[in-house]
Amino acid sequence: MMRFELGGVRVLVDYAHNPDGLRGVLRVAEHLRGGRGRLGMLLGHAGNREDADIEQLAAVAVGFRPDLVVVKEIEGYLRGRAVGEVPRILRAALLRDGLPDSAVKMRMSEVDAARCALEWARPGDVLALLVHSLAARTAVLGMLEGARGRIGRI
Numbered sequence: 696m697m698r699f700e701l702g703g704v705r706v707l708v709d710y711a712h713n714p715d716g717l718r719g720v721l722r723v724a725e726h727l728r729g730g731r732g733r734l735g736m737l738l739g740h741a742g743n744r745e746d747a748d749i750e751q752l753a754a755v756a757v758g759f760r761p762d763l764v765v766v767k768e769i770e771g772y773l774r775g776r777a778v779g780e781v782p783r784i785l786r787a788a789l790l791r792d793g794l795p796d797s798a799v800k801m802r803m804s805e806v807d808a809a810r811c812a813l814e815w816a817r818p819g820d821v822l823a824l825l826v827h828s829l830a831a832r833t834a835v836l837g838m839l840e841g842a843r844g845r846i847g848r849i
Contacts (some may be wrong), residue, residue, distance in 0.1 A: 698813070701813075701839065703817075704726075704819075704820050704822060708832070710825065712741070714754075714841055715740065717752060720823050725759060733817075733820045733829055734761045735762060735810070735820060735821070735822045735826075736823040738756055738766050739772075740769040740826070742772060742774035743775060743776075743777055745754075752785070756789065756794075757792040757793055762820075763800065763815055764789055765800045765802055766786050766789070767802050767807070768782050768804060769781075769827045769831075770830075770831070771828050778803075779803070782803075786799055786801060805828060805831035805832075806834045809824050809826065809831075809835045812824060832843065
């Protein structure tokens with residue numbers, strides 16, 4: 696897990712590709728939030744998992760009552776699924792489990808998802824940027840390094 700502070704926004708970057716990993720990252724995010732600010736996160740999954748596994752990840756996310764979930768496609772991780780299939784499963788599960796439609800955004804790349812979350816954030820918020828592909832992680836870390844103090848204008 697990597698931690699950044701950008702213009703009063705606390706940002707966690709992690710892989711968290713299963714329910715236990717996600718739960719751990721979101722516990723840290725909740726601790727950092729301390730009952731103040733909003734919680735935003737990215738959520739995606741590899742295509743070579745059962746629908747129930749993908750839905751379980753969404754259920755863990757909803758349990759932390761995030762104010763924003765940016766559902767993303769993970770480029771290079773389709774693994775037999777059609778483009779957009781995993782994000783559609785995640786979005787449907789998030790909504791079914793009680794997250795309001797206004798809290799769910801969809802992006803078709805990890806970098807665009809991170810940009811969306813960073814533009815949404817304001818001082819006092821905590822973001823859990825779950826980034827999986829090496830190329831996306833490199834790009835997101837570059838954005839974070841270049842954005843110190845400029846949150847909201849990425």
